[in-house]
Amino acid sequence: MDTLLCCCLCLLALLVVSCSTAGASAAGSGRCVRQGKAAYAPSLSPLPQGGGSCGYGAMAAEINGGFLAAGGPRQHRGGLGCGRCFQMRCRDARLCSRRGVRVVLTDFHRSNRTDFLLGGPAFAGLAKPGMAHQLKGHLSVDYKRIPCDYKDKNLSILVEEGSKRPSSLVVKLLYQGGQTDILAVDVAPVGSSEWRFMTRVHGPVWSTDRAPAGPLQFRAVVTGGYDGKWVWAEQEVLPEDWRPGQVYDTGVRIADVARDDGACRGCASSSGSLEWR
Ligand SMILES: *[C@@H]1O[C@H](CO)[C@@H](O)[C@H](O)[C@H]1NC(C)=O
Numbered sequence: 574m575d576t577l578l579c580c581c582l583c584l585l586a587l588l589v590v591s592c593s594t595a596g597a598s599a600a601g602s603g604r605c606v607r608q609g610k611a612a613y614a615p616s617l618s619p620l621p622q623g624g625g626s627c628g629y630g631a632m633a634a635e636i637n638g639g640f641l642a643a644g645g646p647r648q649h650r651g652g653l654g655c656g657r658c659f660q661m662r663c664r665d666a667r668l669c670s671r672r673g674v675r676v677v678l679t680d681f682h683r684s685n686r687t688d689f690l691l692g693g694p695a696f697a698g699l700a701k702p703g704m705a706h707q708l709k710g711h712l713s714v715d716y717k718r719i720p721c722d723y724k725d726k727n728l729s730i731l732v733e734e735g736s737k738r739p740s741s742l743v744v745k746l747l748y749q750g751g752q753t754d755i756l757a758v759d760v761a762p763v764g765s766s767e768w769r770f771m772t773r774v775h776g777p778v779w780s781t782d783r784a785p786a787g788p789l790q791f792r793a794v795v796t797g798g799y800d801g802k803w804v805w806a807e808q809e810v811l812p813e814d815w816r817p818g819q820v821y822d823t824g825v826r827i828a829d830v831a832r833d834d835g836a837c838r839g840c841a842s843s844s845g846s847l848e849w850r
């Protein structure tokens with residue numbers, strides 16, 4: 574993890590920022606279990622032309638083994654919710670497996686009848702073996718945000734179609750692990766400290782029309798719980814002749830977990846009393 578450097582950063586006056594080079598430990602705090610509804614949505618099947626409003630496109634299918642969900646307004650948060658991972662299980666003891674499924678948000682919906690719409694594999698995965706065909710309608714579910722775990726993937730950068738060398742650069746961040754939000758992304762030539770900020774277009778997509786000439790390095794402000802820190806990919810991420818449509822590995826893995834979840838107020842239960850694996 575020596576490419577993962579970190580320094581103190583004050584994101585907001587209110588934030589107390591800690592400084593550590595290791596990811597926060599996976600202590601169970603901040604895993605608020607909520608109750609809500611989930612329903613099946615055929616359009617979330619991991620088809621190549623799908624991909625949802627987070628803009629993952631065909632990649633959505635491989636992001637989480639096809640276990641995809643669309644979140645409602647509460648999960649959307651201006652696109653910040655894209656790529657978040659949830660564990661959920663339905664509550665009918667006769668039909669529902671105790672473990673439930675792990676899903677990643679790749680899309681959003683506006684229905685106020687349900688919190689989540691689930692693609693086929695995820696919806697079926699809620700059931701006990703052989704019971705999937707009996708799951709119908711809007712199911713009552715327990716759910717909690719969990720760290721995303723992309724086992725053999727580093728944080729990666731997809732250069733979006735429409736980018737144009739040298740200065741027009743639109744990137745999508747893929748495989749954002751842990752239980753984190755990315756609040757800022759900067760780009761600079763390798764070996765320089767002339768960082769230029771990128772602007773969030775939506776969800777995981779960031780752009781600038783002032784990109785320096787490559788090769789390029791990146792840094793991002795990542796938060797988990799109350800902490801914010803810079804994560805640096807201080808090496809060549811994009812080569813000089815970067816190309817739209819290509820995915821580039823940052824060599825950095827994000828695995829931080831929320832230490833505390835201020836948003837937990839009003840949830841059904843805090844961790845501990847309704848923990849499951
Ligand atoms: C759902 O949303 C629609 C339109 O936004 C509204 O008219 C309706 O009352 C809402 N239903 C419930 C149950 O909140």
Ligand SMILES: *[C@@H]1O[C@H](CO)[C@@H](O)[C@H](O)[C@H]1NC(C)=O
Pocket residue numbers: 576725726727822823824825
């Ligand atoms: C992730 O990055 C590290 C370097 O930081 C590299 O050694 C490793 O091969 C990368 N993993 C993958 C799957 O590309």
